[in-house]
Amino acid sequence: MVHPRKTIGGIVIVSQNINELVKARESAIENAQIKARFLANMSHEIRTPMNGILGMAELLFNQIRDEQQKELLRVISQSGQHLLVIINDILDFSKLEAKETYLEHQPFNLVECVQSVVRLLTPQAEAKGISLTVDIPTDIPTYLLGDVNRLRQILTNLAGNSLKFTDKGGVQIALSLQASQETEALIRFSVIDTGLGIKPQHQSKLFRSFSQIDDSSTRNYGGTGLGLAISKQLVELMGGTIGLESAYGQGSTFWLEVPWEIADQNFSGDNLPVLDLSQMNALIVHEYENQESRRKLWHRLNYWQANVTQVQTLGLVMEQLQAGHDHHYDLIVVPYHHEVPNFYGHIETLREKMPNATIAIMLTAEELKRLQPWLAQNNLQGVVCPFTGNHILDELMAQLNLDNPGVNATMDLHQDRSKFKILIAEDTRINQKVIINQLQTIGYSAITCVSNGELALSALEQEHFDLILMDCLMPILDGYQTTEIIRDREADRQHIPIIALTASAIVGEQQKCLAVGMDEYISKPISMKALEKVLDRYMLKKIQLQGQGEPPLAVADGPWINFERLEKFWGSDQGLWKQMLLIYQEDAPLYAQELHAAIEAEDYEHIYNHAHRLKGASSSAAVEIIPHLCHDIEKLAQQKTTVGMDKIMTNIFEQLAQVQRLAQEFQAS
Incomplete structure (x- = not known):
């Protein structure tokens, strides 16, 4: 007991x-x-x-x-x-x-993530005279859900280390699909180098904190010895595993396997800027090993209303030239294939026939380095493939005197910047001076600067501003509190973009900024290029919104059907033309009615989809004007406003009536 x-x-x-x-x-x-x-x-x-x-x-x-x-x-x-x-x-x-690291769970473009790592590290590879390449099989899903910044950090750590310890050969980032289901994928990332390799007795040390192979590594290569330890902990936080395979004298492979959720493949995180390329004629040659790259380029050019022609081979382009077809192109995109007979001669002939066109040759980083003299001699633009996101457009548009893809060539950029009024709320004097000088160098001169949130609120009562650059940590009233007050006061008034400026590198800071109502986040130290890119985007958005009351309408006069384009698309068989137009006559009115119903319901997703479908059908049938009207509706749908759509729809129905009349006359001929 x-x-x-x-x-x-x-x-x-x-x-x-x-x-x-x-x-x-x-x-x-x-x-x-x-x-x-x-x-x-x-x-x-x-x-x-x-x-x-x-x-x-x-x-x-x-x-x-x-x-x-x-x-x-x-x-x-x-x-x-x-x-x-x-x-x-x-x-x-x-x-x-301290267990204070949190992972984001957002959709992102995996291919763009990997390519951004390559772009970041390419100068390091070029300085050593070694290659840096990517291998992404077509079965890898493009869009995933997860923390893209942490994945980029891990790959940069691993690839940067490999470049550091490789003097001959090169480094490759290779992806492979280990397992997949409808909504999940297990992906292996391998960073393969041809460096010295690592002795077996040293391999176990590599993922330890503050650890390097020996003291000479620190003296020769620098670093904290934390990169691999951080990568290991991040991979494990993602639910994955990390390891290495190495043979001394032969090279190393660092790998990680991480499970991902697959995002909706219709998701596009590319945030395509506003650009009118309706006056641009582009030619894309199909001979692509990477069809995804070609498709992405076509999608972007088509989105911006460029007139895009696609040809199967370079040989067909040369046949058209020899036959005397007088086509003018502003942009010609050709994949590099040394196996193509007389490839160099064909390209040089193309340059001779079209001296003012931008001719872009798609090639690998290694090929670009080898062919640079030939490219320069013939005024050709070499662009590394595979390309993703807006990277390709950044390079090509620069050649077309459109350095910023969001800037229409007809804009007076300096004049627009000088009118854009910016309020800076920043308490540190040196930072005030840096930001003001950066803005003035870029061309933004309408600047007001205050040192705390209370003064920022006072300035807003006195004057209207187009954008606020808001430091997060300030005395009296910090950036978070100030933003909440501004958003409360706005109510139904016009929204003022607020860009957070913060020197905090703590993960979760971005979410905190967005949660209080800030629109974007720039981490200090602030680069002038990053600042320019963000400000120009909001300035262009303002210009676009100013025209919302009267959206740009295409000219309502004919011709309503472009028969030259019909021949270009479908050949000289007029019987085929009539079939295409008959299908269009049956389908287009239904598409227009569905679009009108979506506008009445203010269903922006369906508005965009129906407008896009009508635009595509009209373009395929060589119908003029309607594609431009549909594009205007697409832009308004993206801005989540129906203002002006009724007027555009009236124009669309009028245009359809004219197209129907003209098509019936052609059918009877």
Whole structure:
């Protein structure tokens, strides 16, 4: 029999132990929160002066002409960027150790993610004279759900390490599908190098914190020794595994396998900018090993209303030229194939016949390096494949004097920037000076600067601004509180874009900014190029919205059917033309009615889809005007407004009546 006192005493002791455990847990949580706040503050304190150093160096670099002085500034900038990498490594490691790292769960373009890593590291590879390539099989899903920034960080760490320790040959990032279901995929990422390889006794050290193979690695290559440890913890946080295979003297393969949710394949995270290319004629040659790249380019050019012709082979293009077909093209896209007979001669003839066209040759990074003299000699643009997102357009549009894909060639960009009114809320004087100078260098001159949120609210009462650059941590009233007040006051008034400026590198900061109503997030140190890109996008959006009350309408006069385009699309068989137009006569009125019903219901997704379908059918039937009207509706649907759509629909029905009449006359002929 158990003695009662012993039983009661035991219960008391257990109760005390539980209380102590609860207190210990609460203390641990409090310590973790204190540590997280400390990390956030340290991040801010370290990155704020770095913004001043790097920002001023960038401004000075753009003002001086002496090459020796520029080289000194390059060293300052490169050293500052290297210091930031080390700081970020230490902060990332500390956050992981404190269990304060959270993963995002957003749709993203996997191919674009991998290509962005390649673009970032290509200069490093070129400086060493080695190749950096990508292998992405066609069975890999393009769109996934997850944390794209962390995946990019891991791949950059692994590929950067491989480049660091490879002196001959090259590095390849290869993807392979290990398993897949309808909504999930297990993907293996391999970073393969031809470097020295790693001895077996050293391999177990690599994923440990602050660990390198030996002290000479630190002296020769630098770094904190945290990159692989951070990558390992991030991969495990994603539910994946990481490892390596290496043979000393032969090279290494670092790999990770991560399970992903597959995003809706109709998702497009590319955020295509507004651009009118309706006056541009483009020719795309089909001979692509990467059909996805060709499809993406066609999609973008078609989205911007370019007149796109696709031809199966380069040989057919040459036959058309020899037959005397006088086609004018602004852009010609040709894949590099040295096996094609007389490839170089054909391209040189093409250049001779079309001296003003941009001729883009699609090739690998290795081919680009080898063929650079020939490309330069013949005024050709070499673009590395596979390309994704807007990267290809960035390069090609630059050749067409459209450096910013969101800028219409007819715009007076400097004049538009000078009228765009910007309010800066930033408490640090050096940062104020950096941002103001950056804006003025870009061409934004209508600037007001205040040092806290209270003064920002006062400025908004006195004057209208087109955009606010808001520092997050300020005295009196910080950026978060100020943004919430601005959003509360806006109610039904016009929305003012607010761009967060923060020196905090803590994950979750972006979500916090968006949660209080900020539109976007720029991390300090702020690069002038990043600032320019963001501001120009909002400026263009403002210009577009100003025209919303009276959307641009196509000219309502004929011709309603372009018979030259019909011949170009379908050949000279007029019987086939009549079949195509008969199908259009039957389908187009139904498409228009469905579009009108979607507009009445203010169903923006269906508005866009029905407008896109009518536009595509009209383009295929060589019907004029209607595709442009549908494009106007698509743009309004993306802005989630039906203002002006009724007027466009009236025009569409009028155009359809004219097309029906003309098609019936042609059928009877």
